[in-house]
Amino acid sequence: MTIKEFKCPNCGRALPETTRANALLKCPACHSTLLISEFTVGDAKDAVAVATPTRVYSVSKLLTKDDICTVYKCAFKADDQEWTGMFRIATDPLDNDLVEQEAKTLYHLQSAHNFDQFRPFLPSVLESFLYSDSTGIPARQVNILTMHAHIASPSELFNLEEVRGYYTGGIHPKDMAWMWRRLLNVLGFVHNSGVIHGAVLPPYVLIEPKDHKLALTGWGFSVRFPKSGTGIPMTAISMPYESWYPPEIKAKQVPTPAADLYLAARTMMYLIGTDPLRDDPSHHTLEPELGKYFARFFHENPVRRPQSAWDALDEFDQLIESIWGPRTFRVFTMPTKN
Structure with a gap:
């Protein structure tokens, strides 16, 4: 898979194309300092590895399909721990704008001063990007979402x-x-x-x-x-x-x-x-x-x-x-x- 665009996990703005792993980066929009690290996740059966400048995701089990997305379970490593999340990909490229709107709204809610009080009820956006693969399907929007830590896995x-x-x-x-x-x-x-x-x-x-x-x-x-x-x-x-x-x-x-x-x-x-x-x-x-x-x-x-x-x-x-x-x-x- 080829990643087409990467976004700041804090504000959702596109990161520079020159972004590289294992380096500090300042977001040009919100000025957040990001540590871009390259992690390797243990191989899972039938899993697909999706690499971004910030993480490597192991995308595996199909969780559900909704109006606009096909949703898979994904795993990634951070702070020496393995975490799980949802890999939400537009089922139809024509719905890329709706998937992008999802990320924009969640970034907005995450910026609220009292977001932590309501975090257990809401997903958070880790990354949002376009990607294409070897199938020839036009690039589709992806959102990587995580639930609150008190939900161990989306499969719950x-x-x-x-x-x-x-x-x-x-x-x-x-x-x-x-x-x-x-x-x-x-x-x-x-x-x-x-x-x-x-x-x-x-x-x-x-x-x-x-x-x-x-x-x-x-x-x-x-x-x-x-x-x-x-x-x-x-x-x-x-x-x-x-x-x-x-x-x-x-x-x-x-x-x-x-x-x-x-x-x-x-x-x-x-x-x-x-x-x-x-x-x-x-x-x-x-x-x-x-x-x-x-x-x-x-x-x-x-x-x-x-x-x-x-x-x-x-x-x-x-x-x-x-x-x-x-x-x-x-x-x-x-x-x-x-």
């Missing part, structure tokens, strides 16, 4: 499509509750950072069942939402979930945080086994008070929907404690992945 994670596939009748609302709480918490940070995610949908919400961890992926559809001035309409949506999107997105209007909350609430209704496209959620396991709470997220007019994820979280906490009493940990299981 299940997306909510997988969860719903295993729990064919839907999960209990008390299990949905911890996922909803964590999702609202990270969305509050994202919106406060001036970003609309644009695809808070089952394939892009990942959980680790044992310890109730959650991570939000799928940032290629994201757009900036400035606190002042005018934002921009979304340039792409997740086509398999086109019918889930709120009216303002279908009308090419500028999205607000209400659009993300609309999709997130539909995803929760899908999880408990009800029709995610109903605007008046009801299910035999869902208390009427919770049905009324979620119905507010589906109003046709975004101005009349909740706009603050953190306010929605506070309201939800008060509501479930009034219904169920003090929160307690519930064991949640999924089958072991091969």
Whole structure:
């Protein structure tokens, strides 16, 4: 494989073409001092080595495919330890811009002063680059992402499509509750950072069942939402979930945080086994008070929907404690992945 372009892991700007291994480099854009080291990772069966100026990645197991990327497990060595991450490559070169947008948004979030507080919920970008190989396929964008250290491997994670596939009748609302709480918490940070995610949908919400961890992926559809001035309409949506999107997105209007909350609430209704496209959620396991709470997220007019994820979280906490009493940990299981 031939690497076409290398970017600073801190700001995402292109590094000079003269970059070499085993040398110090100052990024011309953000002025970060980078140590460019050449590591060798132990060979894995059927693994492919991908070398960049900063690391050598051993790309192996196919993890998943989403709307825009094919995702592989990768390993690399740093600080005398072996780490794992996700090698996300555009499935179609026509989607390179969306994969690049994913990296731009994550670089932006990583620069937030309180990013460390929300790091467990978000992937981080190690590198973003174009590459081509001997197949003759045009160069495709690659993002190397890592999860928080408390997630030992990406293979520990299940997306909510997988969860719903295993729990064919839907999960209990008390299990949905911890996922909803964590999702609202990270969305509050994202919106406060001036970003609309644009695809808070089952394939892009990942959980680790044992310890109730959650991570939000799928940032290629994201757009900036400035606190002042005018934002921009979304340039792409997740086509398999086109019918889930709120009216303002279908009308090419500028999205607000209400659009993300609309999709997130539909995803929760899908999880408990009800029709995610109903605007008046009801299910035999869902208390009427919770049905009324979620119905507010589906109003046709975004101005009349909740706009603050953190306010929605506070309201939800008060509501479930009034219904169920003090929160307690519930064991949640999924089958072991091969």
